[in-house]
Structures are given as C-alpha cells and as structure tokens.
Amino acid sequence: MEAATASQVSGGLRINLDEPRYDQNTFSGRAKHFFITTNPLNLFCSNKTLEEAKILVEQYRNGQEPAGLTEDQIWRAKHIYDSAYHPDTKEKMFIIGRMSAQVPMNMSITGCMMTFYKSTPAVIFWQWINQSFNAVVNYTNRSGDHPIPVKHLGLSYVLATGGALVTALGLNSQVHRFPPLIARYVPFSAVAAANCINIPCMRSQEMISGIPVFDENGNRLGTSQKAAKKAIFQVVFSRVCMAMPGMLTPPIIMQRLEKGSLLMKYPWLNAPIQVGLVGAFLVFATPLCCALFPQKSSMAMSHLEPELQEKLAALPNPPSTVYFNKGL
Incomplete structure (x- = not known):
C-alpha cells in the first residue's frame, strides 16, 4: 500500500482519499496515521463541522470541490469525516464507539x-x-459489507466478561501471598485474558472460513484460515501491548505516592491521579500499538x-507473498 501522494488540488493530480496520507509500509507512517485517527480532539467537532467535512469530502470525490482549497484543507476534512462516519455504511457512528473516543474512555475505565x-x-x-x-466499540466498527453476527458479538461479550471476572477474582483471592504491588497488576491480567477471549471469539467465523488474500496488485x-x-x-498482541504501559507503570508510581503525605491528606485524589497517569500513557500507546503491524499484512505463500x-x-506468475487486511 503506497501513501497518497501530494497533489495539486486545483487541477493536475488528484489526492487519493481511499489511501492514508502517510506511507503505511513504514512504522512512522502508520504511527502518524493512527495519531490522527485516535485524536480525542475530534470528539469536540460539532455536528455542523462534521456535516461540512462530509460534504467537502463527497464534493472532492466527485471533482466538484470549491476552488482554491489547499491539500491540507482536503486532508483535514477527510480526517474529521473518518473520525465520525463508518467507512462502509457512511452513517455517523455512536460517539463512544469511535476511534477518537478510545483514549478518554479507556483512561477513565482503566484508571477506575x-x-x-481491592473490593x-x-x-x-x-x-x-x-x-x-x-462490545460497543466492536459493534460500532463492525464491517458494513460482512457484518459480524449479533450473536457472535453477544457471545464474545459474555465470554470476555466471564473470562475477565474469573481472572480478576481468582487472582485477587491469591495475591495476599505476595507483595502488595502484585495485587495492582490483577486488572491488567484480567484485561489481557479478556482480549485473548474476545477477539478470537468475535472473529471465529474468519478462522473457520478464512479471510481473502490478495497479490500485490490487489x-x-x-x-486462507492461516x-x-x-x-x-x-x-x-497489539491490544495487549496497548494496555501494558498504562497498566504496568502507574502501579509503581501509585505505590510510592500512597506512602507520601499528599494522598494521605487527600485520599480522594487517588482516582483522578490514576486516571491521568493512564491517560498520559494511552495517548501514545494507542496509536503506536495500532501501528505495530501494517493494516495490509502479508504472509509467504509457503x-x-x-x-x-x-x-x-x-x-502463470505465482506470487511468493500474499496480502490480507488484519483488522483492528
């Protein structure tokens, strides 16, 4: 997948809005793309701004955009449009299911x-x-062409919730044998276990029927099931790595802060500080871990x-490598 090249907006080459702006063959290009995609500031775009961005993108696709637009203006509208509208159905997505809501929602939930x-x-x-x-994120971002059946979403929700609770409660019953810091890592273990259950279950049909593979020309x-x-x-792997910085480092910091005078005097600060710490890590971990593997992944034919x-x-010309969409 090649990055969309710069172009002259008023005549000449056109911007390819079907491809990301940055080269997806490099980690830095993928990281730039996901920093834009997960930008929480997009949540503050008004309905009017979203509608204007949608109209501009549609006008550009049809070659009917207003004269004098710059390339940056086109891309800005595209990024705002992508942050709120489903790529297949073109419908506006539920706000907390959008990629731009990942950081604020996850930092709040994970921090709590x-x-x-302990309770x-x-x-x-x-x-x-x-x-x-x-479950809301998975449903909001479901494929429009080949949607995940609601029963699969429901089953993955039940199994992931059950797996997380069994892990968390089971470990909590054992951590009294270990140093206090170990107990703080129980939530991460539960989240990791839930990811290992939720995603394979949600995409189980893909493992049964396989996913499409393509040559380098598409x-x-x-x-292929493999x-x-x-x-x-x-x-x-990406989802677990995404959770690691914000769930493995703050416990060490909080362990030390709780021995100091600040939290002893103001114990109500515990949750806000923890949420803020998790958020500071997630702002970077979310896009960087989404960028670990190319969206257009590959596998040797052998x-x-x-x-x-x-x-x-x-x-006639057998490919040595095939390509496929890995999903998110």
Missing part, C-alpha cells in the same frame, strides 16, 4: 479498574463496564494451506 481493585463488587462492576465498552487469490489466524494474533499453495503454484 486500577483504583478500586469484589468494584472489580465486578468495572470489569463489566470495560467489556460493555469493548487481485483476490482465495481465502492468514486469519495470523491476523487475529496480530490484533490480540505458509498457506497446501491446497491454496497448489492453486497459486498453477498460476
């Missing part, structure tokens, strides 16, 4: 999970809230299923 980790009712409540939020070559498994592994290898080997 890590603050109220069993609090553990149950915040793990349930976290998986409910994940020609469909067939479907490509699906690789895609799902990459997404799970790693595909034997029957698909035979099919591709019979082509």
